[in-house]
Amino acid sequence: MSRKEEILDAAVTIADRDGLDAVSMRAVADQVGVTPMALYPHIGSKAELLAAMQGRVLSELLPIQAGTDWRDQLRQLAHASRGLARRHPWVGSLMFSRPSVAPDAVRVTDAIYQALLDAGVPAADVPRLERMLSTFVLGYALSETGGRFGPSSQDPRGTRGQLPDGALPAHTRLAQWLAKPADWDDEFATDLADLERLIEALAQPAPE
Amino acid sequence: MSRKEEILDAAVTIADRDGLDAVSMRAVADQVGVTPMALYPHIGSKAELLAAMQGRVLSELLPIQAGTDWRDQLRQLAHASRGLARRHPWVGSLMFSRPSVAPDAVRVTDAIYQALLDAGVPAADVPRLERMLSTFVLGYALSETGGRFGPSSQDPRGTRGQLPDGALPAHTRLAQWLAKPADWDDEFATDLADLERLIEALAQPAPE
DNA sequence: ACCTGAACACCGTTCAAGT
């Protein structure tokens, strides 16, 4: 194992255990058993270290088993991406801050393109639709791991007190459904099913 | 203007101009003309300062003009949210890290609920669909401002060299459409139109 | 080539002291 891989391993371990903020050059160096400055020849800078960490965990999405059904293919990739973000809760925020150009990341994009082509989506719409789907999947995963879907996101009881009566008519009408907590697994699957129908609607009758 | 508002103004000004990383207690204190420790009685901690900044700029989405058409309503809110994220490029990352429970943010959610109810979406599906739509809109905005849609996100020519020939068959097939840069305004509008159709598909014939 | 150690210019926050 090269020193660079050793450094990446240490950084990922720290991020998984203590969060991205705990990944300091000093902490990584400690874990490796070396002085902070010894990291620089191998990783360049902290920004490059973060990019390399992202590339490394994205490889966990591979290999993609070539399915015959585009629906299975997209579902598998979506669930795998969400799983990845749950195993490495820090990766979501990194995904939005740079293009995913690591070779393994581009392979994943290619698989999504292929699934959309198989579905019969016009070639001109494929790149846009890939961005839309990955934006949703990454956004959902980041909402879960980052805290947007956290407690009180559904039940704004505390907030309602600060607002005049009747300021939230739709919340009142939906009180019954806002009361019970969401099942994030179910919701993700249902969202994907809706998006699958969106894809079908865009597909042309003759897929080739 | 209270001291707290003065502090929030200073923090937002710095973040808009130099990015979120430039918002340090020391920098904000400097801008206000006071010592760093003088901020604490007013804002509690840096984490609370960030939350307050988020709440403050979200208020720019108000007031929501009650439109008769749910389509107009959703489109306006989506474009306004994207515009907000472009005026304050730091807000996207904050949105994903905590529930939007500021009173003004809940008003926005209520307007979306109302639009979905007007569209005829079953009440049981409304909260889920609101989360799906806002996840997409916020994710799209963050992709633009954060850098995910940045250069080389579409044309992975550099990466392709690192991969064996034929590793990216779908990219090859789509070369023609991947070559020309995307128009992010157009793409956002097209995505919204697709999502509108998704909403229509979920709507029941009798909206009441 | 690879690593160390001191230094620089920063952080958020605590604490005791001033008015």
Add this chain to the structure above:
DNA sequence: ACCTGAACACCGTTCAAGT
């Protein structure tokens, strides 16, 4: 109540020096 100033335990990174 509001603010200051010194201090503590951190940052990322440069630089000169060692092997």
